[in-house]
Amino acid sequence: MATLIRSKISNVATSVSNKSQAKVSGVFARLGFQAATDEEAVGFVHCDDLDYEHRQGLQMDILKSEGSEEGGEPPLEGDIHYQRDGTGPLPPSASKDEGVCSELSGQGKPRITAWEAGWNVTNAIQGMFVLGLPYAILHGGYLGLFLIIFAAVVCCYTGKILIACLYEENEDGEIVRVRDSYVDIANACCAPRFPSLGGRIVNVAQIIELVMTCILYVVVSGNLMYNSFPTLPVSQKSWSIIATAVLLPCAFLKNLKAVSKFSLLCTLAHFVINILVIAYCLSRARDWAWDKVKFYIDVKKFPISIGIIVFSYTSQIFLPSLEGNMQNPKEFHCMMNWTHIAACILKGLFALVAYLTWADETKEVITDNLPSTIRAVVNLFLVAKALLSYPLPFFAAVEVLERSLFQDGARAFFPNCYGGDGRIKSWGLTLRCALVVFTLLMAIYVPHFALLMGLTGSLTGAGLCFLLPSLFHLKLLWRKLLWHHVFFDVAIFVIGGICSVSGFIHSLEGLIEAYRTNTED
Numbered sequence: 097m098a099t100l101i102r103s104k105i106s107n108v109a110t111s112v113s114n115k116s117q118a119k120v121s122g123v124f125a126r127l128g129f130q131a132a133t134d135e136e137a138v139g140f141v142h143c144d145d146l147d148y149e150h151r152q153g154l155q156m157d158i159l160k161s162e163g164s165e166e167g168g169e170p171p172l173e174g175d176i177h178y179q180r181d182g183t184g185p186l187p188p189s190a191s192k193d194e195g196v197c198s199e200l201s202g203q204g205k206p207r208i209t210a211w212e213a214g215w216n217v218t219n220a221i222q223g224m225f226v227l228g229l230p231y232a233i234l235h236g237g238y239l240g241l242f243l244i245i246f247a248a249v250v251c252c253y254t255g256k257i258l259i260a261c262l263y264e265e266n267e268d269g270e271i272v273r274v275r276d277s278y279v280d281i282a283n284a285c286c287a288p289r290f291p292s293l294g295g296r297i298v299n300v301a302q303i304i305e306l307v308m309t310c311i312l313y314v315v316v317s318g319n320l321m322y323n324s325f326p327t328l329p330v331s332q333k334s335w336s337i338i339a340t341a342v343l344l345p346c347a348f349l350k351n352l353k354a355v356s357k358f359s360l361l362c363t364l365a366h367f368v369i370n371i372l373v374i375a376y377c378l379s380r381a382r383d384w385a386w387d388k389v390k391f392y393i394d395v396k397k398f399p400i401s402i403g404i405i406v407f408s409y410t411s412q413i414f415l416p417s418l419e420g421n422m423q424n425p426k427e428f429h430c431m432m433n434w435t436h437i438a439a440c441i442l443k444g445l446f447a448l449v450a451y452l453t454w455a456d457e458t459k460e461v462i463t464d465n466l467p468s469t470i471r472a473v474v475n476l477f478l479v480a481k482a483l484l485s486y487p488l489p490f491f492a493a494v495e496v497l498e499r500s501l502f503q504d505g506a507r508a509f510f511p512n513c514y515g516g517d518g519r520i521k522s523w524g525l526t527l528r529c530a531l532v533v534f535t536l537l538m539a540i541y542v543p544h545f546a547l548l549m550g551l552t553g554s555l556t557g558a559g560l561c562f563l564l565p566s567l568f569h570l571k572l573l574w575r576k577l578l579w580h581h582v583f584f585d586v587a588i589f590v591i592g593g594i595c596s597v598s599g600f601i602h603s604l605e606g607l608i609e610a611y612r613t614n615t616e617d
Contacts, residue, residue: 210427213418217435220411221251222442224366224481225312227462229408229447231546232401234458237390239398241444243405248440250588251409252432254565257585258412259419259428261568277416282564285571298564299496302413305556306493307535312548313482313489314339314539316461320475320482323464333540339483340536346487347528365477372474373462374446377453384452400550400606403599407553408443409436412561460546490535494528547606554599562592 208216233240261284262275275281282294318336330338419428451458454465463474520528542548566585574582 207421207423208418209423210431213422213428214431214435216414216418217411217431218439219363220414221409221435221439222367223408224316224478224485225404225408225549226370226443226446227316227478228404228460228546228549229443230450230454230458230462231460232404233389233447233451234456235394235397236401237393239391239393240401240405241448243402244444244447245440247405247409248436248443250592251411251561252436253584254561254588255412255415255432256429257569257581258415258565261565261572262416262419264572273420275416276420278413278560281416281568281572285568296500298413298560299500301556301560303493303496305410305413305552305560306489306496307531308548308552308556309489310486310493310535311538312545312552313486314343314535315543315545315548317479317482318539318543319461319545320463320479323461324472324475332543336536336539336543339479340532340539342483343486343490344529344532346490347525347532349487349491366481369463369474369477370442370446372470373466374449376466376470377449380453385455386452388455389448389451396602397606399554399595399599399602400547402595403550403553403555403557403603404546405553406557406561406595406599407549409439410553410557410561412565460544490531494531497531498524542607542611544607544610547603547610550599551603551607554596554603558592558596558599562588563596566592 229244232243236243258278258281261281262273263271264274266272275284279295279298282298283291284294286292286294314336317339318332321335321339322330322332419425422428422431450462450465454462457465459465463471463478466474566589570577570582570585570589577585
């Protein structure tokens with residue numbers, strides 16, 4: 097009984113100190129699992145933290161159920177970890193066939209169908225960054241089109257093998273889910289020598305990709321506004337500053353409930369804009385420049401195109417949480433197939449049709465090629481979408497940083513940035529504002545949408561989508577893999593590594609050259 101009381105007090109203290117975090121995680125769960133309509137679907141990024149909090153919360157549920165029985169003994173230490181190894185007893189509210197996934201979906205929350213999961217994946221890989229794909233065709237020609245298809249096939253495959261790393265065979269020969277997230281997979285690969293190294297690497301990659309996404313939103317907002325109103329005496333840098341001023345209140349956000357109401361509308365508006373661009377291109381089909389589509393590539397700039405294309409397919413980071421919340425996880429493979437086939441067709445057609453229309457005049461953001469009569473209207477919609485999408489990756493990046501540096505218990509590098517009442521401290525708020533200002537400074541000094549997108553895709557996109565899934569698959573399941581799976585994994589790792597290094601170097605060179613040009617001007 098004394099052990100039971102001490103356990104209750106400890107869990108209550110933990111619950112109070114993490115009150116605000118739990119609220120935020122609940123919001124992210126609703127955003128990710130029901131309406132993750134932002135193109136990166138970053139609402140799923142923090143499901144790793146939500147899973148951890150939920151597992152901690154299960155301790156209280158088990159203690160309560162045990163305490164309600166007279167003469168009940170305290171739960172064994174391993175009982176609270178049934179989610180991790182799949183061998184412990186299930187709670188009364190969960191059926192045996194639901195297992196871990198039903199618990200991770202949240203209390204009283206319906207699980208998603210394959211179509212709803214497909215909607216989330218589609219929005220992750222069919223976002224506004226497809227506007228840079230015609231620019232990739234400009235430097236890659238038909239090879240760029242092939243790369244759009246190749247990237248879809250590889251990302252679909254690596255998404256499947258990443259999910260396979262969540263499962264292992266137990267003593268009875270049954271396949272059970274023993275891991276919950278990308279971070280868990282990474283930590284399992286580095287255990288036992290470095291049990292937390294893999295998770296830290298994945299978290300760093302997440303932060304880089306999320307912050308770079310925020311920077312891209314500021315860059316594209318300034319670019320679109322400047323090209324929409326070229327007669328106004330306002331430079332692109334000034335437009336970026338104005339956009340950041342609008343975004344500064346993001347530092348004060350406690351949750352994303354208000355922002356999420358606009359996410360579906362923004363996504364639908366983006367699809368309408370894509371249709372308008374394609375319709376305009378089709379109206380000029382007689383003038384299409386088929387002879388401009390090259391079979392050779394620009395050796396210096398094509399690696400940048402690789403990063404652009406890879407970045408447009410990034411979705412692996414939230415797939416473990418997505419699969420764990422599906423009503424029938426067996427439909428995951430089929431869902432991945434049709435979503436990536438659809439993305440491949442739509443992206444390929446959009447990029448080719450847009451390039452054929454403007455050929456060598458194709459710009460980094462394709463809407464800048466539209467006639468001035470409709471360009472301003474289309475760009476204003478895109479700017480609104482970019483500004484409303486910015487809080488999602490920003491808030492996700494803040495949460496990862498705060499949890500890793502300020503709220504990781506005894507392992508935290510700095511004091512907790514939240515008070516006992518759950519309110520953020522003034523210096524914590526200052527750091528949030530500094531992050532917003534940092535995205536502005538990057539957008540001002542490197543206002544090149546394609547180069548930044550190529551750099552991000554080559555660095556974190558290729559790592560999270562190509563390199564790490566194939567490496568983890570080989571490390572965790574190599575004894576059970578068929579020879580062709582081993583061949584595919586090794587080939588993807590090698591090709592992905594070459595493309596990643598090449599794209600990163602060329603994108604970095606382009607950014608340095610662009611920075612020097614800007615400083616000289």
